[in-house]
Amino acid sequence: MDPVRPPFRGSSVHPSQCVRMPGPWPQAPKPLDSALGRAGPAGRGHVFGKPGEPSKQSGPAQRESVGFVSMFRGLGLETVSRAPLKREMPPSGRGILGRGLSASMVRKDKEEPHSTFADPSVLAAGDSKMAEACVGWNRMLGRGNSNTSLLSLGRAAGGLGRGVHKAPGAISLTCRDPSQLSSPPPLPPSSPHSLDHSLLGAVEHKEHKEKEVFVKQGSKGTPQSLGLNLIKIQCHNEAVYQYHVTFSPNVECKSMRFGMLKDHQAVTGNVTAFDGSILYLPIKLQQVLELKSQRKTDGADINIKIQLTKTLEPCSDLCIPFYNVVFRRVMKLLDMKLVGRNFYDPTSAMVLQQHRLQIWPGYAASIRRTDGGLFLLADVSHKVIRNDSVLDVIKNYGITIKEEDQPLLIHRPSERQNQGMLLKGEILLLPELSFMTGIPEKMKKDFRAMKDLTQQINLSPKQHHNALECLLQRISKNETASNELARWGLYLQKDVHKIEGRVLPMERINLRNTSFITSQELNWIKEVTRDLSILTVPMHFWALFYPKRAMDQARELVNMLEKIAGPIGMRMSPPAWVELKDDRIETYVRTIQSMLGVEGKIQMVVCIIMGTRDDLYGAIKKLCCVQAPVPSQVINVRTIGQPTRLRSVAQKILLQINCKLGGELWGVDIPLKQLMVIGMDVYHDPSRGMRSVVGFVASINLTLTKWYSRVVFQMPHQEIVDSLKLCLVGSLKKFYEVNHCLPEKIVVYRDGVSDGQLKTVANYEIPQLQKCFEAFENYQPKMVVFVVQKKISTNLYLAATEHFVTPSPGTVVDHTITSCEWVDFYLLAHHVRQGCGIPTHYVCVLNTANLSPDHMQRLTFKLCHMYWNWPGTIRVPAPCKYAHKLAFLSGQILHHEPAIQLCENLFFL
Numbered sequence: 001m002d003p004v005r006p007p008f009r010g011s012s013v014h015p016s017q018c019v020r021m022p023g024p025w026p027q028a029p030k031p032l033d034s035a036l037g038r039a040g041p042a043g044r045g046h047v048f049g050k051p052g053e054p055s056k057q058s059g060p061a062q063r064e065s066v067g068f069v070s071m072f073r074g075l076g077l078e079t080v081s082r083a084p085l086k087r088e089m090p091p092s093g094r095g096i097l098g099r100g101l102s103a104s105m106v107r108k109d110k111e112e113p114h115s116t117f118a119d120p121s122v123l124a125a126g127d128s129k130m131a132e133a134c135v136g137w138n139r140m141l142g143r144g145n146s147n148t149s150l151l152s153l154g155r156a157a158g159g160l161g162r163g164v165h166k167a168p169g170a171i172s173l174t175c176r177d178p179s180q181l182s183s184p185p186p187l188p189p190s191s192p193h194s195l196d197h198s199l200l201g202a203v204e205h206k207e208h209k210e211k212e213v214f215v216k217q218g219s220k221g222t223p224q225s226l227g228l229n230l231i232k233i234q235c236h237n238e239a240v241y242q243y244h245v246t247f248s249p250n251v252e253c254k255s256m257r258f259g260m261l262k263d264h265q266a267v268t269g270n271v272t273a274f275d276g277s278i279l280y281l282p283i284k285l286q287q288v289l290e291l292k293s294q295r296k297t298d299g300a301d302i303n304i305k306i307q308l309t310k311t312l313e314p315c316s317d318l319c320i321p322f323y324n325v326v327f328r329r330v331m332k333l334l335d336m337k338l339v340g341r342n343f344y345d346p347t348s349a350m351v352l353q354q355h356r357l358q359i360w361p362g363y364a365a366s367i368r369r370t371d372g373g374l375f376l377l378a379d380v381s382h383k384v385i386r387n388d389s390v391l392d393v394i395k396n397y398g399i400t401i402k403e404e405d406q407p408l409l410i411h412r413p414s415e416r417q418n419q420g421m422l423l424k425g426e427i428l429l430l431p432e433l434s435f436m437t438g439i440p441e442k443m444k445k446d447f448r449a450m451k452d453l454t455q456q457i458n459l460s461p462k463q464h465h466n467a468l469e470c471l472l473q474r475i476s477k478n479e480t481a482s483n484e485l486a487r488w489g490l491y492l493q494k495d496v497h498k499i500e501g502r503v504l505p506m507e508r509i510n511l512r513n514t515s516f517i518t519s520q521e522l523n524w525i526k527e528v529t530r531d532l533s534i535l536t537v538p539m540h541f542w543a544l545f546y547p548k549r550a551m552d553q554a555r556e557l558v559n560m561l562e563k564i565a566g567p568i569g570m571r572m573s574p575p576a577w578v579e580l581k582d583d584r585i586e587t588y589v590r591t592i593q594s595m596l597g598v599e600g601k602i603q604m605v606v607c608i609i610m611g612t613r614d615d616l617y618g619a620i621k622k623l624c625c626v627q628a629p630v631p632s633q634v635i636n637v638r639t640i641g642q643p644t645r646l647r648s649v650a651q652k653i654l655l656q657i658n659c660k661l662g663g664e665l666w667g668v669d670i671p672l673k674q675l676m677v678i679g680m681d682v683y684h685d686p687s688r689g690m691r692s693v694v695g696f697v698a699s700i701n702l703t704l705t706k707w708y709s710r711v712v713f714q715m716p717h718q719e720i721v722d723s724l725k726l727c728l729v730g731s732l733k734k735f736y737e738v739n740h741c742l743p744e745k746i747v748v749y750r751d752g753v754s755d756g757q758l759k760t761v762a763n764y765e766i767p768q769l770q771k772c773f774e775a776f777e778n779y780q781p782k783m784v785v786f787v788v789q790k791k792i793s794t795n796l797y798l799a800a801t802e803h804f805v806t807p808s809p810g811t812v813v814d815h816t817i818t819s820c821e822w823v824d825f826y827l828l829a830h831h832v833r834q835g836c837g838i839p840t841h842y843v844c845v846l847n848t849a850n851l852s853p854d855h856m857q858r859l860t861f862k863l864c865h866m867y868w869n870w871p872g873t874i875r876v877p878a879p880c881k882y883a884h885k886l887a888f889l890s891g892q893i894l895h896h897e898p899a900i901q902l903c904e905n906l907f908f909l
Contacts, residue, residue: 216371216823217814218854221502227461227797227804229468230375230497230817233323233367235314237489240322242310243279248303251295260293260302267291268306271487273322279306280322282488314489315374323367326488327376333481334474336362342381349385350456355449358385359456363471364793372499372816376492379793380467382457384439409434458835461797461804468496498799499817504810504861510534510667512569518865522809522831525871528666529651532569534705537661541601544575545591546608547583550637554608557640560650570658575606583610585619592620596628604657605632612636618893625889629899631660631907656869659906664705665868672855676735676743676781677704677863678728679879681751682714683887691715694723695887697879698731700738700904704866707882708734708904711890711897724765728772734904745849746781747859751788751880758787758822762845782849784856788880789841796828796837807837809873812857819843825857829864829873840875869909885909 251257254276261274267289273280291304312319328338336343344362351358360383367376409429443449459467472492475481485491506518512532518524546554558575565572578595580587588607596602605624609616617634624632633656639649655665676699683693694712699705708731712723736742748769753761766785773779796811797804807828814825826839842860851859863877874881886908890898898907 216818216825216853218502218812218825218852218857220854220858221504221810221812224501224503224807224811225799226499226501226807226811226813227465227799228497228499228817229379229464229793229795229797230377231468231472231495232372232493232497233374233376234491234493235374235489236491237282237314239284239314240312240319240488241281241284241308242312243281243285243306244309245274245277245279246305246307248305249300251302256295256297260295260304263293264291264304273325284308284311315369317369320367320369323374323488323490326484326490327365327367330475330481330484331363331365333484334478339383342383344381344383352452352456355443355452356386357453359383359453360385361467363467365471366793369820370816371818371820372497375497375817377793378468378471379795380459380464384453386440407431454834461795461806461836464795464836465496465797465804496797497816499813499815501796501807501811501813503808504812504858506810507668507862507865509865510669520808521872523872524666525648525651528568528655528871529564530567532567533655533658533663533665534667535662535664536568536570536658537603537663538571538573539603539657539661540571540573542573542575542604542606543578543592543595543602544606544608545578545580545588545595547580547610550608550610551579553637553640556643556646557608557635557650557653560646561654564647564651564654568654568658570654570663576602583616585616588616589619589623592623593628596630602630603661605630606657607632607634608637608640609634610637621889621893622896625894625898625902625907626896629901631657631902631905633657633660656909659868659909662905666866667703667705668862668865670702670704670859670862672745672859674702674739674741674744675704676700676731676746677877677879678731678746678748679751679877679881679883680748681880681883681887683884683891685891693887693891694727695883695885695890696724696727696731697882697886698728698735699879700731700734702739704863706738706904707879707906709882709886709906709908710903711886713890713897724768725772725775728769729775730903732772732776742776742779742781744781746783747849748783748785749788749860749863749877749880750785751790751876751884753787753789755789758843758845761785761787766846783846784844784849784851785846786856786860787843787845788876789843790876792838792841794826794839794841796826796839798837806832810861811837811839812861813839814853814857823847823853823856825853827857827860827864829861830875831872868906882906882908 245257245261247257247260251260257276258274261268261279268279268281268285269283271282285306285308287308289306291306293302293304294300295302328343331343332338334343335347336345339360339362342362342364344360346360349358349360362381362383363378364381365376365378367374369375409431411427411429439453443453472494475485475492476494506520508515508517509524509527511528512534514527514531516524516527544554544558554577562572576595578591580591588609592605592607596605605620607620620632620634624630633653635653640646659665678696678698680697681695683695685693692714694714695709696712697707697709700708710727710730712727714723732742746769750761750765762785766783769783769785773781794817796807796813798807798811809829809831811828812825817826818824823844824842826841828837828839832838842856844856847856860877861873863879864873864875866878867874867881868878869881869885876884886898889908890896
């Protein structure tokens with residue numbers, strides 16, 4: 001038997017000989033594409049019947065953001081009947097534990113009932129065994145405590161819920177308690193499934209007494225008081241009422257409809273939201289109201305019929321887009337100008353006259369619902385406006401306008417809808433009145449200019465908090481803006497919200513013979529350059545290519561590399577010196593090709609180039625990564641031209657070279673045994689119209705210090721990974737070759753996914769990953785899949801004695817601001833030296849390994865220490881960063897898949 005040959009299908013070797021196989025594990029009902037995501041074909045509001053019955057709900061809900069009316073229409077809010085009690089299956093929009101489950105996936109009568117569906121009253125009695133059984137499936141599917149609470153009151157009607165299917169007598173309604181934001185959410189009381197508003201007070205009263213047994217919170221670490229850039233919103237209205245308005249005879253002109261309805265403000269009130277047919281009011285009218293108006297054009301009598309169609313709870317998800325429309329009105333009332341999606345104040349512009357720039361301060365604000373209730377997420381934004389008009393640019397280029405009038409700028413917008421009409425055509429702009437936006441490339445290379453710019457844009461936590469306080473004061477002092485919110489029953493908290501977070505314990509860094517606990521600064525460059533690395537690869541055969549005028553810098557670099565190689569345990573022989581007659585691309589490429597052809601044993605190609613040259617860098621990388629695979633290092637002569645910085649630069653270069661040769665620098669303690677960690681990221685290059693590039697990096701040893709990488713190219717703008725089998729099966733084979741067993745647990749960190757794509761990851765990518773295991777007999781590892789989100793607006797402040805400061809690295813928040821639908825947490829892993837502390841958002845979309853919140857958070861924090869290109873923590877786990885670097889190199893530089901010979905080395909650093 002070959003000890004390094006994995007047991008593929010048809011082989012006589014089984015994984016059970018190498019891996020302790022888990023016992024029978026309750027599998028989620030198939031098909032997986034529905035079981036692992038939200039409701040499948042039924043969409044939201046699917047009402048379950050008996051197995052085999054077709055769905056009565058139309059296609060999945062569509063969310064629109066253009067207008068609140070079209071959006072509400074797209075949410076599937078038309079009449080949906082409630083399931084009869086005799087079917088003993090309440091209406092629900094999600095399947096088992098809040099995930100998708102179609103009618104064909106309901107458990108058969110002969111199967112034993114699963115203990116997950118326990119009555120909340122049993123859980124409240126404190127049966128820990130029952131609690132463990134219930135939370136098991138919940139963690140498997142990455143959905144927190146959805147199995148014990150059906151839905152919030154605003155989503156119960158008409159089959160719009162998200163909870164577990166239970167008998168009507170066991171259904172409970174949940175309402176979040178905004179007064180206890182730092183505590184676990186309350187246990188939902190048991191009550192009959194009814195929308196009778198008389199029950200609302202009883203539910204709100206009982207929620208203060210009972211607490212939910214299962215939470216998404218961890219416990220490891222030191223408690224810490226934190227501030228957030230979220231402002232609590234209190235909803236004082238009982239509901240938002242939706243009406244359907246009909247005109248008889250029909251009135252085609254929409255503005256005329258508005259005018260007729262406005263004539264009856266004595267009945268409807270002066271607070272309305274109307275699009276011509278759908279009317280929203282904060283007050284409740286009678287079920288059917290008939291009014292009369294007269295058409296001014298011909299004097300005809302018009303009958304107006306207003307009929308109540310929906311009652312929306314004020315904290316319902318369905319009201320969130322509508323609230324955002326209301327808040328946009330508030331920002332306009334403050335004389336803020338809408339640019340893109342954010343609002344800016346040109347009157348408070350900061351002028352950098354020496355750089356001909358204006359900086360408009362502004363805000364990016366949106367209302368959202370989290371585990372802690374309704375919040376306004378407000379972030380400070382800046383718009384950089386250049387004082388150069390387009391006409392100035394034309395004059396600077398020396399173009400003389402022969403015509404008497406200046407030329408016009410033509411803008412061809414994409415087709416768009418406006419009040420039901422399709423708009424096409426060109427928009428003509430005057431160059432003299434059009435100003436250039438963005439930062440020019442020349443300025444980006446100007447260190448002083450960028451320093452002046454960042455000083456104005458990167459705000460400290462204190463400055464950031466002051467800007468948010470200024471916004472709240474402007475709203476409160478503006479009577480019109482305050483009334484606009486008050487009319488809809490919305491009241492803002494007077495200050496930013498404060499919660500309790502935790503700081504995770506500092507990790508131990510392991511070298512070859514020593515280990516140490518990191519300091520609060522989280523920088524260990526001194527330790528890794530004076531002590532032996534875990535594994536070093538001797539450099540016996542390497543070549544140094546340099547132009548003639550860089551000969552002195554090349555010799556100084558080699559001398560310094562030889563001095564610092566000893567302390568880290570790396571043996572280095574003198575290089576093959578290759579002097580180039582010039583620095584043309586052809587000279588570099590031909591010389592390297594000839595050298596590799598003659599000397600077939602060259603381990604590393606080191607090139608020194610004169611200045612920043614993207615074309616030369618790309619040519620060298622294409623040659624060394626695709627055509628003639630060999631690890632390569634390209635060095636700008638400017639980085640090694642300063643003698644005072646040469647030692648520190650050479651240390652980083654040598655550590656990077658060791659990684660590219662297959663060495664291992666440092667590690668951390670990993671308590672999970674037989675674990676594989678995978679990082680995935682997608683790179684898009686829209687300017688070139690190239691295909692999307694998927695970077696895939698997986699650990700192939702037990703200490704997570706050896707990596708396997710692959711690249712997959714896909715069609716343009718396609719975010720979803722289609723060729724996961726090639727990558728995952730290859731990494732599992734390598735893992736088996738190294739460890740002679742397959743991993744028991746696989747943790748995946750998927751980068752580059754927005755909130756709207758979470759369902760796609762759960763329904764599409766995860767089944768592909770799980771299908772790859774069929775290549776191995778009787779192999780079903782436990783999986784955990786995280787979505788990593790970096791582009792978020794949430795800011796964390798540490799509440800100091802006088803004012804807010806930057807939080808410590810390792811700060812984690814796993815309650816109040818977390819999602820109502822997923823198990824998620826926010827982690828600030830890196831040391832923030834400038835600006836505010838922006839954490840990274842981690843959303844668990846699958847957890848069959850049943851990892852606890854503490855395990856998830858600690859493992860993620862550990863992996864943020866493992867990026868060998870920086871002796872400190874980074875913002876995302878190391879496999880994510882490696883996948884990003886690989887995808888960027890392949891998509892931006894190579895435009896081709898790297899050679900397979902380099903897949904076991906970190907050649908892309």
